[in-house]
Amino acid sequence: MAKLRKKQGRTFVALPFLCLSLFSFCSTTESSSPQPASSDRNIPLERIRLPEGFRISIFADNVPNARSIRRGDGGTIFVGTREDSVFAVQDGNGDGKADRVFTIAKGLNSPNGVAFKEGSLYVGEINRILRFDDIESRLENPPQPVVVHDSYPSDEHHGWKFIAFGPDGWLYVPVGAPCNVCQRQDKRYASMTRIKPDGSGLEVFAHGIRNTVGFDWHPETKVLWFTDNGRDMLGDDRPPDELNQAPQPGMHFGFPFCQGGDISDPEFGKGRPCSEFTPPAMKLGPHVAALGMRFYTGSMFPAEYKNQIFIAEHGSWNRSVPIGYRVTRVRLEGNKAVEYKVFAEGWLQGDDAWGRPVDVLIMPDGALLVSDDELGVIYRISYLR
Ligand SMILES: [Ca+2]
Numbered sequence: 001m002a003k004l005r006k007k008q009g010r011t012f013v014a015l016p017f018l019c020l021s022l023f024s025f026c027s028t029t030e031s032s033s034p035q036p037a038s039s040d041r042n043i044p045l046e047r048i049r050l051p052e053g054f055r056i057s058i059f060a061d062n063v064p065n066a067r068s069i070r071r072g073d074g075g076t077i078f079v080g081t082r083e084d085s086v087f088a089v090q091d092g093n094g095d096g097k098a099d100r101v102f103t104i105a106k107g108l109n110s111p112n113g114v115a116f117k118e119g120s121l122y123v124g125e126i127n128r129i130l131r132f133d134d135i136e137s138r139l140e141n142p143p144q145p146v147v148v149h150d151s152y153p154s155d156e157h158h159g160w161k162f163i164a165f166g167p168d169g170w171l172y173v174p175v176g177a178p179c180n181v182c183q184r185q186d187k188r189y190a191s192m193t194r195i196k197p198d199g200s201g202l203e204v205f206a207h208g209i210r211n212t213v214g215f216d217w218h219p220e221t222k223v224l225w226f227t228d229n230g231r232d233m234l235g236d237d238r239p240p241d242e243l244n245q246a247p248q249p250g251m252h253f254g255f256p257f258c259q260g261g262d263i264s265d266p267e268f269g270k271g272r273p274c275s276e277f278t279p280p281a282m283k284l285g286p287h288v289a290a291l292g293m294r295f296y297t298g299s300m301f302p303a304e305y306k307n308q309i310f311i312a313e314h315g316s317w318n319r320s321v322p323i324g325y326r327v328t329r330v331r332l333e334g335n336k337a338v339e340y341k342v343f344a345e346g347w348l349q350g351d352d353a354w355g356r357p358v359d360v361l362i363m364p365d366g367a368l369l370v371s372d373d374e375l376g377v378i379y380r381i382s383y384l385r
């Protein structure tokens, strides 16, 4: 008996060690029965304020730590997390309320990023990109993932990723600064990289980005727009978070030398004036933690929303009076961002936040999905004319 116990103990120690040292396939993908997408939790949606004519409902509320959301071609909503799981959510009858949640993978390293191309789900861990082929026909029995790329830095600080395929067919993969403010020799840090779908050809597309956790391409101009989280510890009201656009490769957005477009960094700004760098297209609130962003390409909302930007603001931690915890909207005129205003709020009540928006996604019917990692919920915002 003692011998057996010892043997089991050794097995438990050895497995995680193998996972870490060999980067072998450690995700568990054995078949998992789907769970109901809704629980009977009481979620106080009446606290959310929206512009007139809009309504918020629950799409799914059984998706723990729901972060990045992406729709597969067959209609499945894939959900990344900063824990160890990736989920797939299905609304079988298309009534705007999901029915089933599948666990696609477990045991991953902060699989925050999800992207979809030609039937395959791509998942961004901290240091690896994985691919699950033909996933929508295998939700109940997901395949072992193919490792597409495994050379990204393994720093946990700002290491979790949002990933997306650009109109050029490349997979865009940001690498955050592994710190609050710092400078590293390795040019991949504080950048937006891109790789081919097979994982080859890694290049840095844009520099000087502290930590972007949401980006999209303008539906007409095909220009990349992205949010960026400003540095901490410069006071309550600066720097702003940023919305940026990168019309060509090789641009530098200022970090760590210049914060928010016009604040010379006290530590790194000397000799590197803000005039060297591309300023934000729009300054967002300070410390709001602007994460997911998408252009509104649907036709359900009023015409003025067409091709405007929705941003999920996760909410501040580095501010004496909290802000964020809301969905904002940036209005564009041509390719110029001209207005920044609140679209949905009420997750923050006084100093207490009961929910935290992470990502936004436009559905084929024009409704807007919003993920919330605090509650493990995906909301659906619709417009009733
Ligand atoms: Ca349904």
Ligand SMILES: [Ca+2]
Binding pocket: 208, 228, 242, 253, 254, 255, 258, 259, 260, 261, 278, 279, 280
């Ligand atoms: Ca910047």
